[in-house]
Amino acid sequence: GRESCLVGLIGSGVGPSLSPALHQREADRHGLRYLYRLIDIDPLGLGPERVGELVRAAARLGFDGLNITHPCKQTVIEHLDGLSEDAALLGAVNTVVFGADGRAIGHNTDWSGFARSFARGLPDAPTGEIVLLGAGGAGAAVAHALLTVGADRLTLADTDPARAAGLAGTLATRFGAARVRTVAPGGLPAAVGGADGLVHATPTGMAAHPGLPLPVELLRTGLWVAEVVYRPLETPLLAAARAAGCRTLDGGGMAVFQAADAFRLFTGREPDATRMLADLADL
Numbered sequence: 001g002r003e004s005c006l007v008g009l010i011g012s013g014v015g016p017s018l019s020p021a022l023h024q025r026e027a028d029r030h031g032l033r034y035l036y037r038l039i040d041i042d043p044l045g046l047g048p049e050r051v052g053e054l055v056r057a058a059a060r061l062g063f064d065g066l067n068i069t070h071p072c073k074q075t076v077i078e079h080l081d082g083l084s085e086d087a088a089l090l091g092a093v094n095t096v097v098f099g100a101d102g103r104a105i106g107h108n109t110d111w112s113g114f115a116r117s118f119a120r121g122l123p124d125a126p127t128g129e130i131v132l133l134g135a136g137g138a139g140a141a142v143a144h145a146l147l148t149v150g151a152d153r154l155t156l157a158d159t160d161p162a163r164a165a166g167l168a169g170t171l172a173t174r175f176g177a178a179r180v181r182t183v184a185p186g187g188l189p190a191a192v193g194g195a196d197g198l199v200h201a202t203p204t205g206m207a208a209h210p211g212l213p214l215p216v217e218l219l220r221t222g223l224w225v226a227e228v229v230y231r232p233l234e235t236p237l238l239a240a241a242r243a244a245g246c247r248t249l250d251g252g253g254m255a256v257f258q259a260a261d262a263f264r265l266f267t268g269r270e271p272d273a274t275r276m277l278a279d280l281a282d283l
């Protein structure tokens with residue numbers, strides 16, 4: 001591992017991000033000099049199509065790596081020298097590592113973050129039939145994770161049918177058409193009724209998007225419910241699911257494990273995700 005590390009986060013509106021604190025607290029425990037800078041494209045007057053300028057600047061200034069967030073996870077790809085297999089399959093990069101040779105390689109730790117959080121928080125949860133609400137960036141990472149860890153079949157639901165169809169097409173190519181289908185909102189009761197679990201990956205439940213993403217009557221004992229929203233950690237959906245007797249998983253684990261996986265890529269050191277989860281709870 002390195003003795004010091006300079007990294008950053010590029011995206012829109014990154015000011016409130018918890019990533020600097022999560023990374024720097026873990027680095028402190030490793031005795032590592034670690035700076036995690038926020039690089040917000042909005043005050044810089046840069047659109048997502050100009051993320052390449054920032055990536056090149058960071059490389060020249062000696063950064064070891066970058067996290068990349070909304071709305072740059074796709075646009076960054078053409079500016080990189082290579083991609084991990086997973087990032088290439090997902091078509092999204094949330095972590096860039098600058099090698100000693102100057103090459104910038106893109107990775108995706110959102111999907112591995114969800115996979116590790118799911119394994120830890122809902123061990124032995126049945127994964128025969130899973131309904132995924134939301135086919136955007138987070139939904140794509142979750143879908144990739146669930147099919148990679150062996151879910152038999154995923155049903156995608158999105159209020160924008162084109163997004164559900166688009167993601168289903170990509171997943172069918174990768175994992176086989178028999179393992180993926182889409183459902184219109186009207187088909188949700190039947191889909192959830194026959195499912196082992198539900199993953200929520202829309203912004204519903206955040207302050208700007210209050211409320212529940214599906215009718216509360218669809219929640220029942222025996223259905224597990226995993227949340228991707230982590231601000232707040234306790235969403236109306238999680239509260240309703242728990243009240244209905246569901247096993248639940250909050251979105252904090254995905255946020256922490258994606259940070260832990262990025263920390264390992266940046267530093268070559270093994271992060272302690274349990275300590276990082278405790279940090280998140282007190283941030």
Ligand code: NAD
Pocket residue numbers: 070110113133134135136137138139157158159160163201202203204206212213214228229230251252254255256258
């Ligand atoms: P996005 O805009 O890319 O995708 C959201 C999708 O949800 C859209 O396709 C939209 O049409 C759909 N949608 C909205 N309301 C819906 C509803 N009621 N039913 C069905 N579909 C609906 O957003 P994103 O980047 O995927 O982020 C989604 C949420 O996930 C955000 O709250 C974000 O903060 C969170 N997130 C969490 C983590 C984590 O580490 N825990 C990582 C990434 C994103």
